[in-house]
Amino acid sequence: MFAIPLGDDGAELRPLEPWQAEEFLAHMDRGRGFIGQYVGFPDVVTDLESARAYLRTYAEKTASDTGRLYGIHADGELVGGVLLRTMDVGQGTAEAGCWLEPSVAGRGLVTRAVGVVIDWAVEERGIHRVDWWVSAANAPSIAVARRLGMAKEGTLRDFYLYRGTRHDIEVWSVLAPEWRAARRRSTGS
Numbered sequence: 234m235f236a237i238p239l240g241d242d243g244a245e246l247r248p249l250e251p252w253q254a255e256e257f258l259a260h261m262d263r264g265r266g267f268i269g270q271y272v273g274f275p276d277v278v279t280d281l282e283s284a285r286a287y288l289r290t291y292a293e294k295t296a297s298d299t300g301r302l303y304g305i306h307a308d309g310e311l312v313g314g315v316l317l318r319t320m321d322v323g324q325g326t327a328e329a330g331c332w333l334e335p336s337v338a339g340r341g342l343v344t345r346a347v348g349v350v351i352d353w354a355v356e357e358r359g360i361h362r363v364d365w366w367v368s369a370a371n372a373p374s375i376a377v378a379r380r381l382g383m384a385k386e387g388t389l390r391d392f393y394l395y396r397g398t399r400h401d402i403e404v405w406s407v408l409a410p411e412w413r414a415a416r417r418r419s420t421g422s
Contacts (some may be wrong), residue, residue: 239345246346249304249314251292254285257304260311262367264334271368272332273395292314298322298358305333305346312337315346317354325361325409327354331377338373344380344399351381355409362408368393369401378405382415 236245249257251401261268261278269275278284293302300320305313320327329350331343354360365383367374378385383405391399407415 236306237347237349242340243308244340244342244345245306246303246315246349247306247419248295249288249291249302249311249399251285251288253304253311253314254281254288256311257288258284259276260282260304260313260334263300263336264313264332267338268332269372271371271400272330273394274332276396301350303346303350305337305342307337307340308341313342315343315350317350320358322358322360325359325402326364327358327360328361328364328366329354331374343374344377347377347381347408351407355412360409362406363412365407367403367405368395369403372389375403375405378403381407382411384411385408 239246258281261275261284265275268317275289278287288302291300291302295302298320301317303313303315304311313331315329315331318328318330320405329347331347333343351363354363365378367378369388384407386404386406389402389404392402393400
């Protein structure tokens with residue numbers, strides 16, 4: 234399996250596949266409360282079979298070129314992930330997302346990992362627009378969108394019913410020309 238370094242701290246981005254269901258479930262159990270504040274899949278991934286089914290869904294998306302799922306590993310342990318929840322190559326659109334255990338929050342892992350995934354989507358798959366939908370209350374995820382150079386397009390008021398409460402959802406995005414220009418500026422080329 235391949236691994237993409239996420240910097241000098243030993244963190245890596247790796248595919249998450251159904252055979253890793255046990256590791257994925259253990260990770261989810263460690264971070265369930267923190268991750269589940271804004272993301273619904275910890276309520277779905279509750280045992281080994283549901284973990285395998287969740288990973289199988291993304292294996293099928295990978296096979297059909299409609300999504301991707303990657304794990305963030307720190308010190309050899311799965312501590313979070315990034316995904317292309319949706320991907321429509323024909324339309325040139327995708328929606329990215331993330332999650333992370335609290336033990337590694339604040340290290341820039343998500344920003345670096347999402348950057349790798351956006352780079353791949355734009356440069357390898359020809360994606361023109363990458364969306365980032367986030368609860369208006371999720372300040373860390375909004376900060377990731379800002380660090381990645383995304384533009385806030387608006388707020389969908391009371392859009393998302395989660396655990397009995399309606400949440401405002403902010404929609405952020407980056408377009409391929411903006412992404413490439415920001416990358417050129419950051420590398421000085």
